[in-house]
Amino acid sequence: MTEVPPAGHSRLRSSSKFLNHPGLREWCARDMLRKNGPDQASPAGGYQMIRILEDELQGDARVEDLLAAERRVHPGLDAWLDRAYVPTFTAADLQDLPETSLGKIFYDYIVERNFELDFHPPMPKTMYALTRLMRARSHDIEHILLGAGFDYLGELVPAYYCLTQLHKEFSPELAGELSQLYMLISLRYTVRTVLHYPETWPTAMECIARGIRAGEQSDFTYMANFEPYLHLSVPEAREALGIRGVADIDTEPMSLKWGDASHRALVEASARRAAKG
Template identity: 40%
Template structure:
């Protein structure tokens, strides 16, 4: 035993009759996901593959790996002990607004800021289309897609690459605060993968951006810890309010805005090599 390095002690060699790579992890077993993670965390940025496009194939991968009956059972169990969540599902509210709807809101209101930050800059109101929800998970994902850009504004994340870390880490932290761990984990998987691009890749290739990256993560976590369950918020009721009042009404606390546009622009470019 003394000849075995300390960090290697306790390893048990396992054998298998399988002729292919196999693991107890369904994520590790998925060759597509292994390749995606290796590429996504180790690559440098380049104009040939914009960062936002990197997430598109991941959606299908994660959907194919989800244990849908288990997730539905977790939602049902959570609703039995969480009256607010049960009421939210019973209402099953889905927005039907379009871009023109936000022209009515006065300057200084949440609705006007959403128009200026999202619609006027030609961003899509919903990140990706989902069919009419038939399950509890379907509804949760549809509503999350409708409110993502609003979460940017409410939590203090600007619409730049580093700004994406704020609502992502808000969501992870907020979901674990208000839901049972297993359900929160299932609902946070996509957000965790979103952050891999920004955290690991930044540290490897863009160390001059790291402090901005870390600050965004910390701001999202602080706000997530301090706030009510924003994933159940009905933003439509507060579009007419000033941002500070909307945050107070929805229970969003300790949100701090920071402009990450300059650091995000450096992050999006290839690192410059200094040749001696």
């Protein structure tokens, strides 16, 4: 039975651990309803949600029990967790790869944004945390493989690709647990698009459709180690990995309409460097 608090009261108790979490309630209200602006850059909101979800809401026994049960019937998952391979390649390993290779495109991306790649976190103590660590370098590479821009609306392509693949491969319960991150991250884009930037909604729909289509047509790559394919061109890597139903989409013009000042500044800086080069 759901307890409804009196008007003006912040206490809330329900049957949903997500609704009961005040930080997640606040995040959902703020990040799905606000306009973009200088008060908070959009990536910062995503990082806040990830920490709430992974550190506080998915740290219970349920996801561990689901992973253990799935391992008994899914040899691939069992082998992936047993292997526990965390990619160790550094930016220096990528910089001399061919210009059109998957790895060099990834290198240019991390250098342009001044991202840190050379880190060595401790081995996690739970299976769920291990899955997140093994996937840590996969997301940005998936952007390239799926033809998605490194911008706000481009995030929808890999999100719906992973959502589709997880529910195609695993039990509904485990797929649901592993999908929570992708669903919450993507909803802040779709809701704010409709509420405040409706001219960008057709592009958002196209990104969602492309992610679902590629997820349905491709081999299962959620557990793939992309490191052996970094020297290949993007089309060659797609073929080797069994990624199908993909076409590049330019989401930057609509993301600029959608985005905040931090994204516009990044795009302008990139254009200046390209003009000099």
